[in-house]
Amino acid sequence: MLKLTRKVEYSLIALRHMQRKSIDSVSSTKEIATHYNIPLEILAKTLQHMAKENIIEAINGPRGGYRIKAKLNNINLAEFFEKVEGPLGLSDCFYDANCMQIEHCNIRTPIQRINDNMINMFRSMSVQDITN
Amino acid sequence: MLKLTRKVEYSLIALRHMQRKSIDSVSSTKEIATHYNIPLEILAKTLQHMAKENIIEAINGPRGGYRIKAKLNNINLAEFFEKVEGPLGLSDCFYDANCMQIEHCNIRTPIQRINDNMINMFRSMSVQDITN
């Protein structure tokens, strides 16, 4: 409960790795996977996904790889989590309302307050705060 | 990702339900389950668990059920989540360190900061803040 997924962690690890290099040098999937002991194919998928979201860009061919494309200090953590993992919310009903209890739920409003607190907390931090 | 479990929601729904009654009246599992459309057996398990944690107490026999035992304003949400769901943490390595990346992980420290923020947020609210 309340955990980050591997996909998010792998994304952040990769971003931090790339950020420590000069701006135009690229990092291959294999390089990152072996360095951090991440399953290659999963990392590949993760990086493809981030490329599609325009966070990083792919350079094809030999000596290719990925490099950072977006301004990481302009992406807050709430946005980032949603880009990588989809909708964010403590309970389903905050983004997808098919809950059996919703008709009679007596805790939705109080939980929404907590949810807002949490999301505000993530909004107050940028990806750069982590990768720096 | 980052969602509460049903067990936590059912627990809170039940607590709020009980809190709205006079202090010594009891609520049966069936009463709560039908009122909120929660699967009976699951709710039963959930209530048994809270009873074992001394949050509520069970009254056996006909006309039995559960009633609140603990002072809900003395239990903060971080404690509560841990009582109901077990250890709390954004990543496994904060309570159970068998992660393949831990040797070379470059994001553990920054994520720990976020983790601390989150847990402090939960510590700053009591169960009563939700059930009231």
Add this chain to the structure above:
DNA sequence: TTTATATCCGATATAAATTATCGGATATAT
């Protein structure tokens, strides 16, 4: 032009966590 090294992409398999159910024991007020 060929080759080796990359990413790309859809589909699928595996594992883990969550959610739900079953069967039968025990307690107790009426």
Add this chain to the structure above:
DNA sequence: ATATATCCGATAATTTATATCGGATATAAA
């Protein structure tokens, strides 16, 4: 005695997360 409860261990089903496969495409360098 009986009906109404909780109690408890075991297990099943479902959903989510994690990992893998197979083959296409792009391109730098030999």
